[in-house]
Amino acid sequence: DGGITQSPKYLFRKEGQNVTLSCEQNLNHDAMYWYRQDPGQGLRLIYYSQIVNDFQKGDIAEGYSVSREKKESFPLTVTSAQKNPTAFYLCASSLRDRKLPEQYFGPGTRLTVT
């Protein structure tokens, strides 16, 4: 049963703490992405990775870090430097293709920082 999983679904942290969000896929996709969504807004790209051991900053990378040590995994760390970390975080993956690839999204992690 192929898919993309994110854990946990809800996460609560105190201000000043780093927190790592998990993203795993068994679709054999090369590319993986992290998005952030705020209430009533569209998705904004944080980081993306086209291959293992390589990743690029998206539009709002400040205060976030990622790693891509395995094809299946792309964890996102929200650091204490991120000024407004409370948001809905979505991970996605896709094949690398000439046309705009279909991205498969996970169920999301809702992070609340107080």
Next chain:
Amino acid sequence: LAKTTQPISMDSYEGQEVNITCSHNNIATNDYITWYQQFPSQGPRFIIQGYKTKVTNEVASLFIPADRKSSTLSLPRVSLSDTAVYYCLVGDLTSSNTGKLIFGQGTTLQVKP
């Protein structure tokens, strides 16, 4: 990536056909048009993708005129479960691009009984 413009919200009734139009005036030759659907507190889901003319699948149809400066997502006979946000995206994955998707605010479709 080409910027898109779509209505913020639309209302419809069960059983009606819904057409959501997206403008993308600066679409490039290699760009494809893709639509995603998102339910509250879930990740977006791919609906349909096209380059020109008409594309149809089991869920929707996508109409793209010859100049490709706009596109229309058509949902036949909507039901309450079609209430969601619909995003129009335009882009191209080439060696100089990255597969990045730019999501706007989308169109919130409210289907009423």
